Structure formats: structure tokens, C-alpha cells
Amino acid sequence: QSALTQPASVSGSPGQSITISCTGTSSNVGSYKFVSWYQQHPGKAPKLMIYDVTKRPSGVSNRFSGSKSGNTASLIISGLQAEDEADYYCSSFTSTNTFVFGTGTEVTVL
Amino acid sequence: EVQLLESGGGLVQPGGSLRLSCAASGFSFSSYALGWVRQTPGMGLEWVSAITGRSEATYYADSVKGRFTVARDSSKNTLYLQMDSLRAEDTAVYFCAKEISGSGSYYGALDSWGQGALVSVSS
Numbered sequence: 001q002s003a004l005t006q007p008a009s010v011s012g013s014p015g016q017s018i019t020i021s022c023t024g025t026s027s028n029v030g031s032y033k034f035v036s037w038y039q040q041h042p043g044k045a046p047k048l049m050i051y052d053v054t055k056r057p058s059g060v061s062n063r064f065s066g067s068k069s070g071n072t073a074s075l076i077i078s079g080l081q082a083e084d085e086a087d088y089y090c091s092s093f094t095s096t097n098t099f100v101f102g103t104g105t106e107v108t109v110l
Numbered sequence: 111e112v113q114l115l116e117s118g119g120g121l122v123q124p125g126g127s128l129r130l131s132c133a134a135s136g137f138s139f140s141s142y143a144l145g146w147v148r149q150t151p152g153m154g155l156e157w158v159s160a161i162t163g164r165s166e167a168t169y170y171a172d173s174v175k176g177r178f179t180v181a182r183d184s185s186k187n188t189l190y191l192q193m194d195s196l197r198a199e200d201t202a203v204y205f206c207a208k209e210i211s212g213s214g215s216y217y218g219a220l221d222s223w224g225q226g227a228l229v230s231v232s233s
Contacts, residue, residue, distance in 0.1 A: 001172070003154070036219045038155070045205055045226060046147075046155065051219030057210060089155050091218055098171055099157040099218045101147075 001094050004029065004102035011108040017078040020105045022090030023071060028100055030071035034093035037066060037075045041086045049088075050075060077107070085109045112136040112222040114206050119227030126196050130227055132189040132206030139187045140164055143209040143216035146180065146191050148202035149226075158204070159191065163214025174200075196231045203228050 005023040012018040022029065022037075029035055035053045038046035048057050050066035053073060063084075065076045073092070077084055090102040118130040132144070145160035159180040160169045168180050179192040189206050204227050207220035 034217050034219070038220075040155075045223035046207075046220075047223075048210065048219060048221045051210060051221075052217070057221050091155075091157065093218055096172075097169055099160070099169075101155040101157055104154040 001100040006102040006105045009106045012080045013110045016080050020075045022073040022102045027095040028092040032093040035073045036091045038089045039086045082109050114224035116224045116227035119229050121230045127194045130191040134187045140184045141212045144189045145207050148204045150202045160216045198231050201231045
């Protein structure tokens with residue numbers, strides 16, 4: 001399975017909202033609810049931010065939300081804060097009983 | 111507090127073998143699926159393998175199928191990744207991670223991660 005497609009970088013000013021897209025195919029994102037989003041700061045392990053397309057793990061800010069339309073999933077970060085500056089990865093279950101990650105998006109807070 | 115601690119990384123020659131271990135604590139080990147994810151330094155994440163809570167099922171990425179074997183030992187609360195026929199492209203930091211759901215099934219939602227173990231494949 002090829003990696004899901006994400007924009008290389010997204011930026012925004014503090015307080016703004018940004019959206020990160022994650023485009024797959026009908027063999028992964030388009031057919032399953034098992035889409036997750038991870039945040040990774042440099043030198044750290046990834047952190048789960050969203051799972052099952054829209055669910056937020058305990059302790060994750062409600063400024064983070066997820067959605068899906070067709071073959072594209074999205075992560076929305078509202079009220080952007082300096083601490084949100086990190087790399088973000090989506091992942092999805094696939095039709096071959098495997099998982100695939102996205103190419104990753106670097107978020108910059110201006 | 112959930113803790114995952116990888117060990118067993120190191121330098122190995124192409125064609126060689128290595129076994130990673132991931133010692134788990136702070137949760138009911140057999141109730142949770144576990145997975146392995148790797149990351150080439152400076153690059154993105156790649157899903158590698160997963161195993162259900164009671165080892166009913168295992169899953170592998172095409173890139174490692176037939177060369178890597180995932181297993182778990184509930185008596186030791188430890189996850190393993192046996193890596194054989196290693197290639198240069200297997201060089202990466204390998205993370206073990208725990209599924210968020212306590213059903214034992216694997217859904218790819220990994221809510222706790224280890225710090226990673228570096229595997230370098232080079233002659």
C-alpha cells in the first residue's frame with residue numbers, strides 16, 4: 001500500500017484554525033472508520049490525537065477534531081497555539097488487513 | 111502508568127538477524143493488542159506489524175512479511191519482533207505501541223508508545 005497523501009507543510013497564526021488533509025483511496029480511508037491522527041514533536045514518540053475518524057483520547061484538547069469525506073480524512077486544529085507546532089501523521093486500516101501512514105505534515109505556528 | 115520499554119536494537123550486517131523486545135507494564139497485558147512502527151531518521155512513520163491481545167492474529171506490512179515475526183509472552187509481559195534477512199532499508203528507530211481499545215483486537219489506534227530502539231543494518 002502506498003503512503004496516504006498529506007501536505008508537506010501547513011502554517012497558521014496563533015488563534016487561527018488550520019486543516020490537514022489525508023488523501024487515500026477506496027481501499028483504505030474511503031472504506032473504513034479506522035483512521036487515526038498522531039502528533040510528533042522532534043525527538044519524541046508519536047502521540048495519538050484522534051482515532052476512529054472523530055474520537056479524541058482522554059487528555060487530548062478539544063481544539064483537535066477529525067472528519068472524513070470520501071477518500072479524504074481531515075484533522076482540524078482550532079485556536080492554534082505555539083505548542084501545536086509539530087509533525088502530524090494520519091493512518092488508516094487497509095483492505096489487505098494492514099495499516100498505512102500518511103506522508104506527514106509539518107505544522108508551523110507563525 | 112503505562113510503560114513500554116524497547117530493547118535489543120543495534121548494528122547488524124545485511125542478511126543478519128536481530129530480536130527486539132518491548133517490556134510492558136501498567137496495564138492488563140493480554141487485554142490489549144500491540145504493534146510495531148518504525149521511523150527512518152528524519153523521515154516519516156511506517157507501520158510494521160501488530161498482534162492481538164491473546165495472539166489470535168498477527169499482521170505484517172508487505173515490506174517485512176516473511177522476514178519479520180511478531181510474538182508476545184504474557185508470562186513476561188513482553189512483546190517481541192524477530193527480524194531476519196535484514197536489509198539496509200530496515201534501518202530505522204522501531205517503536206512498540208499499545209492499542210487504545212481493551213478488546214484485544216487491533217484497530218491501529220496506538221495510545222501509548224515506547225521511546226524507540228535504533229536498528230542499523232550496514233556492512
